[in-house]
Amino acid sequence: MTPRVQLLTHSYWPERTAPQRRWERLVASLREDGWAVDVVAPAANKHHTPVHHREQGRFSLRPVIGPSGERVHRTPYVLLRNSRAGRFASDLASGVLMVPRALTAPKPDLVVATVPALPTICAGWVVARARRIPLVVDMRDAWPELAREAEVRAGPLGRLMEAAVISVQRRAELVVTVTEGFAQRLRERQVSPVETISNGVALDQVPQLDQRRRAPGELRLAYLGNHGESQALERMIRAVASIPRDQGLDVRLRLVGSGTQKEQLRQVALATGALASGAVEFCDPVHGDEVWDHYRWADSALVSLRTDWASFAWTVPSKTFELMGLGKHISAAVTGEAAWVLGHAQNVTYLSGDTEQIAATLSQLAADPDSTPVDPRGRSWVAEYADLPGLGTRYAALLAALRAEAHR
Known part of the structure; x- marks a missing residue:
């Protein structure tokens, strides 16, 4: 039967x-x-x-x-x-x-x-x-x-x-x-x-992306996913907004998706001047090849979870495996098991601390055009285990x- x-x-x-x-x-x-x-x-x-x-x-x-x-x-x-x-x-x-x-x-x-x-x-x-x-x-x-x-x-x-x-x-x-x-x-x-x-992730549906050539001082971050309480995206907006653009730094954050906090996040970006300056932009959810177009635009893909909730120490966002499969550099505001998984990618920068510390880390990435390399080892790990x-x-x-x- x-x-x-x-x-x-x-x-x-x-x-x-x-x-x-x-x-x-x-x-x-x-x-x-x-x-x-x-x-x-x-x-x-x-x-x-x-x-x-x-x-x-x-x-x-x-x-x-x-x-x-x-x-x-x-x-x-x-x-x-x-x-x-x-x-x-x-x-x-x-x-x-x-x-x-x-x-x-x-x-x-x-x-x-x-x-x-x-x-x-x-x-x-x-x-x-x-x-x-x-x-x-x-x-x-x-x-x-x-x-x-x-x-x-x-x-x-x-x-x-x-x-x-x-x-x-x-x-x-x-x-x-x-x-x-x-x-x-x-x-x-x-x-x-x-x-x-x-x-x-089904790797046969995930392309391997190239590294974007960029000038010193430039940095593009792309976040695709839910805009909810769990992602703590407000700290990223405030960090990007605080980076002084008059010192040769041009850090941009693109937020793609929807969620219960999206309008509140937009208000934060408006209040900090990040919307007016173009440092932060919001995009509607996308599907299919449009997803990869956003990551091609970026120098680094962002994965973010709240670090003040203990349960997220044993939470791995499903987006993690897709980003590792792309081979792109990853900026990660995560802890615990998610950080352990991302450690197999070899081209990950961890964003920790308060807004000022995150802004400093992003500024360092922006200053060095070689700080966001593409690396195939994350994709190899996903192929074997995920x-x-x-x-x-x-x-x-x-x-x-x-x-x-x-x-x-």
């Missing part, structure tokens, strides 16, 4: 997001391994979907066939305010709608529910228990630690959310994390079994073992 798995996720093809990239490639590996796959996901969010693909992501009562032959079952997407509370309410509505949609699809051998949309794993638990089949929880973020540090724990809803996460983690037949540090934290909380399948096809093969083996155990 053909093995069948059902995936519950808040973001899937044809969207272009970090969870979508991970799971679209993992699903392809499962299909190659002989699995039938049903994906239950909300209708595509237009803000994360290329215009010419939006029709494929619309809600429909009938499942549609995905890029690897998987069947995609859509629920309506409830679009609320682009804020923390609004996004959580949207995710909560999607999680509720996922349950009946999943239960009317063919019965699988296993259910996989993935965060960061927290209500999704609660929906997964309901479906798995109703079907009496094993549940796999795929933890892309360090919950509930991240909730505490983001101060979303306050009030009855926050406490209920934290209790739900811990309960589902302990009751799942398997928990998969993307970092070994968080896996160890879960084991210390008596969550078992826990396995690690890191984030990664290429998504290989990670997909490992994931398929984990699910096959769990299915065999359940059938016994």
Whole structure:
């Protein structure tokens, strides 16, 4: 009998997001391994979907066939305010709608529910228990630690959310994390079994970029990704704004993407004069080859996480592997496991300390045109340890073992 798995996720093809990239490639590996796959996901969010693909992501009562032959079952997407509370309410509505949609699809051998949309794993638990089949929880973020540090724990809803996460983690037949540090934290909380399948990138879709020739004093930084609380981009804006342009330094920061903090970041850039001077510019989210065009413009690619939240010591942004694959110089404001991973790239400059220290580091990079070299060693490391096809093969083996155990 053909093995069948059902995936519950808040973001899937044809969207272009970090969870979508991970799971679209993992699903392809499962299909190659002989699995039938049903994906239950909300209708595509237009803000994360290329215009010419939006029709494929619309809600429909009938499942549609995905890029690897998987069947995609859509629920309506409830679009609320682009804020923390609004996004959580949207995710909560999607999680509720996922349950009946999943239960009317063919019965699988296993259910996989993935965060960061927290209500999704609660929906997964309901479906798995109703079907009496094993549940796999795929933890892309360090919950509930991240909730505490983001101060979303306050009030009855926050406490209920934290209790739900811990309960589902302990009751799942398997928990998969993307970092070994968080896996160890879960084991210390008596969550078992826990396995690690890191984030990664499909290297065959990532070009190797050349180094831009630049004059002394010039430096271009490009950040592509979420503009949220976790990224602490305000410190980067203030650092770039504080660099004196009358001393022969021309440091520019390009921020590409969207998020709950984007308008606040724009106000910071406006207040510091960085917008008027051109030191900071904001661009809308892009897809496909336009992504690489922004990195070609840059001398260094920026990856940034808050360093004052302990949970980020065992968090590795999924963008990390893409940047390593490009071969471009990387400016990194990260700690812990993310810094360890980036250490294999050999052409990384770490941005630490306060705004003044970050500005000083960027000024030093700008002064030396040879300080931002291209280096292939990061791509070589990704090819061995974080290429998504290989990670997909490992994931398929984990699910096959769990299915065999359940059938016994």
